[in-house]
Amino acid sequence: MIINQMGDISNLESEGSDTVPNRIQDDVRALYLFRDIAEVTFQSLMRASYDQSLPQQVTLIREGAPADFLHIVVEGMVELFATSSGREVTMAVVRPVSTFILAASIRDAPYLMSARTLQRSRILLIPSADLRAAVASDSQFAMNAMQELAGCYRSMVRHTKNLKLRNTRERIAAYLLRQSRLLGGAAGFSLPVEKRLLASYMGMTPENLSRALKSLAADGCKIDGQRVIITDRARFESLAELSPMLDGPDPVAEQAGVSLPPPIAELQI
Amino acid sequence: MIINQMGDISNLESEGSDTVPNRIQDDVRALYLFRDIAEVTFQSLMRASYDQSLPQQVTLIREGAPADFLHIVVEGMVELFATSSGREVTMAVVRPVSTFILAASIRDAPYLMSARTLQRSRILLIPSADLRAAVASDSQFAMNAMQELAGCYRSMVRHTKNLKLRNTRERIAAYLLRQSRLLGGAAGFSLPVEKRLLASYMGMTPENLSRALKSLAADGCKIDGQRVIITDRARFESLAELSPMLDGPDPVAEQAGVSLPPPIAELQI
DNA sequence: GGAATAACTTGATGATTATCAATCAAATGG
DNA sequence: CCATTTGATTGATAATCATCAAGTTATTCC
Incomplete structure (x- = not known):
C-alpha cells in the first residue's frame, strides 16, 4: 500500500479485502458498474482492494498523480476539484455509494482532478491494474464500464452546455x-x-x-x-x-x- | 434509410456497404476504435453502413433525436453545436478521419449535440444497433470503445476546467x-x-x-x-x-x- | 455554553465580458 | 469579374460578474 506517499493521509486503516464487510460488498455490488459481472471477477476485485477510513478534510488524490486506484465512496462525502495557478474549482461532490475517477483508472492516465473528504469518509480503493485486468477478462464488466463512461461523458457535455448556454x-x-x-x-x-x-x-x-x-x-x-x-x-x-x-x-x-x-x-x- | 425525415438533407447518395471504397475502409480501419477488431466485425459494420456525400451547411443531426447512427467524417468538416432558447455554441469541429457522437450511439440515447457540415463532406453512417451488436460480440471492440469513451470524457473534463479556471x-x-x-x-x-x-x-x-x-x-x-x-x-x-x-x-x-x-x-x- | 472558526450575506466598486452598430475584408456565386 | 454575402474588426455602451470589505449567521470545538 503506497498511501503514505501522499503525505497528508494519516490515521488510515488499510486492510486486506477479506475484511471488507459483507454489507459494504453488497452496496458496491449493486452499483451499475458491477452489475451482472462474474462473481469471481467481483471477488478478485474485493480481495485486491483496500478499505480506508479517513477524517474530514483529507486530500486523497492530487491531480497529475498516476491513477493507481479506482475509488468508491462507501460512507461520507468527497469533493472532486481542479486547480490552476492558485485558483480552485469544484468539479463534483460524491456521496455513497459511488465510484469516482473511473476514466483515469481505465486509461492508466494521470488524475485530472484532485479529491478531498468533506466529512469523515470510508473509501474503497481498487487498484487500477486489477480493474483493468478484470475488465479485460470479463466482457460484461467491460460493457458496464463502457456504458458508464459513455454516461460520464454525456453528463460532462451537459455540464459544459450549461456553463456556455x-x-x-x-x-x-x-x-x-x-x-x-x-x-x-x-x-x-x-x-x-x-x-x-x-x-x-x-x-x-x-x-x-x-x-x-x-x-x-x-x-x-x-x-x-x-x-x-x-x-x-x-x-x-x-x-x-x-x-x-x-x-x-x-x-x-x-x-x-x-x-x-x-x-x-x-x-x- | 430514414435520412429524409431530417428535412433539410437532400442530394444525398446513400449506398449499401459493398460500395464503400476500399480506400475509405482502410482509413476507417486505422481509427483507434477499430484497431485489432475481428475482420468479420469490421466487415459487418461496413456492410451495414451508409456512405453519404453532403453539401455544405447541411444539418445532419439535431440534438434530442434518437442516436440512430455513429457518424464518421471521411471528407470535409463537420461542426458539433448545441442550442438553447435561441443561443447556439460550438462544441467541437470534426475533420477526417474521425468518429463523432459515439457515446449517444453506445448508450442508445438522444444526441446531446447537433451537427452540420461546414464544407461539402462525406460521412459514413453506421447504424447504432449494429454498432452495439458488434461491441457486444467482439470484446476487443468493446475495449476500444471503452478506452475511447474514457478519453472523450477526459477531454471534456479538460475543456470544462479550461472554461472555469x-x-x-x-x-x-x-x-x-x-x-x-x-x-x-x-x-x-x-x-x-x-x-x-x-x-x-x-x-x-x-x-x-x-x-x-x-x-x-x-x-x-x-x-x-x-x-x-x-x-x-x-x-x-x-x-x-x-x-x-x-x-x-x-x-x-x-x-x-x-x-x-x-x-x-x-x-x- | 461560549469562544473561535467558517460560511454566508450585503453593499460598494471595478473588471470582465457581451451587445450593438458600423466599417472593413474576404469569400462566394452568378 | 463584380455583386452579394459572410466573417472579422473596431468603438461605444451596457450588462454581467468578480473582488473587496464589512457584517451576520451558523458551526465547531473545547
Whole structure:
C-alpha cells in the first residue's frame, strides 16, 4: 500500500479485502458498474482492494498523480476539484455509494482532478491494474464500464452546455428545478452541499450565488438557509426553461461521481 | 434509410456497404476504435453502413433525436453545436478521419449535440444497433470503445476546467500555445477553423476573441488573419502558463470528435 | 455554553465580458 | 469579374460578474 506517499493521509486503516464487510460488498455490488459481472471477477476485485477510513478534510488524490486506484465512496462525502495557478474549482461532490475517477483508472492516465473528504469518509480503493485486468477478462464488466463512461461523458457535455448556454441566474434556476424534479416535483427540499461548493460547481462566486438566490424569490422560489421552497411553480418553470438536452434526466450522474448529490427531501410529518 | 425525415438533407447518395471504397475502409480501419477488431466485425459494420456525400451547411443531426447512427467524417468538416432558447455554441469541429457522437450511439440515447457540415463532406453512417451488436460480440471492440469513451470524457473534463479556471485571454493564449506544441513547437501556423467557431468553442464572443488576439501582440504572439506567429516564445509561455492537467497532451482529442482540429502547419519553402 | 472558526450575506466598486452598430475584408456565386 | 454575402474588426455602451470589505449567521470545538 503506497498511501503514505501522499503525505497528508494519516490515521488510515488499510486492510486486506477479506475484511471488507459483507454489507459494504453488497452496496458496491449493486452499483451499475458491477452489475451482472462474474462473481469471481467481483471477488478478485474485493480481495485486491483496500478499505480506508479517513477524517474530514483529507486530500486523497492530487491531480497529475498516476491513477493507481479506482475509488468508491462507501460512507461520507468527497469533493472532486481542479486547480490552476492558485485558483480552485469544484468539479463534483460524491456521496455513497459511488465510484469516482473511473476514466483515469481505465486509461492508466494521470488524475485530472484532485479529491478531498468533506466529512469523515470510508473509501474503497481498487487498484487500477486489477480493474483493468478484470475488465479485460470479463466482457460484461467491460460493457458496464463502457456504458458508464459513455454516461460520464454525456453528463460532462451537459455540464459544459450549461456553463456556455446559460448565465448565472439561469443556471441556478435550472439547477433548483432539476433538484425538485429528482424528488418527483417536490416543492420543498434542502440543498445537498454547502453553497460555496454549489457556486463553484456552477462556475460562479459565492457572493453571486447568494444574490441570485435572493432575487429568485421574486420569480417563485424562496431560499432560506439550506432550505428551498418553490412558491410559484408555473412562474419559476417559465423562468428556468428546462430542456431535456441540458437538464436530463441523466441516469448516470448519480453513481459515477460526475456531478453533485441529489437534494435532501423534506421530512414528512 | 430514414435520412429524409431530417428535412433539410437532400442530394444525398446513400449506398449499401459493398460500395464503400476500399480506400475509405482502410482509413476507417486505422481509427483507434477499430484497431485489432475481428475482420468479420469490421466487415459487418461496413456492410451495414451508409456512405453519404453532403453539401455544405447541411444539418445532419439535431440534438434530442434518437442516436440512430455513429457518424464518421471521411471528407470535409463537420461542426458539433448545441442550442438553447435561441443561443447556439460550438462544441467541437470534426475533420477526417474521425468518429463523432459515439457515446449517444453506445448508450442508445438522444444526441446531446447537433451537427452540420461546414464544407461539402462525406460521412459514413453506421447504424447504432449494429454498432452495439458488434461491441457486444467482439470484446476487443468493446475495449476500444471503452478506452475511447474514457478519453472523450477526459477531454471534456479538460475543456470544462479550461472554461472555469481561465479567463478569456488566458484561454486564448493557452489554446495558441497548445496548437504550437501540436506542431512540435512551431512558431508559425494557421488557425484550423474560422474565428467565430474558435470563439464559440472557447466560450466567448467573436468580438472579444478579436480584441484579445490583438492584445496578445504585446505578449509575444502576433495574429494576421488566420496566420499565427509566436514572436517571443518565452514571454508568451510565461503568460499562457500551460499545465499538463489542463492542456494535455491529450491523445484522444484528435480522432474522437471532441475538440477542434489541429492547426495547419506552415509550408516549408 | 461560549469562544473561535467558517460560511454566508450585503453593499460598494471595478473588471470582465457581451451587445450593438458600423466599417472593413474576404469569400462566394452568378 | 463584380455583386452579394459572410466573417472579422473596431468603438461605444451596457450588462454581467468578480473582488473587496464589512457584517451576520451558523458551526465547531473545547
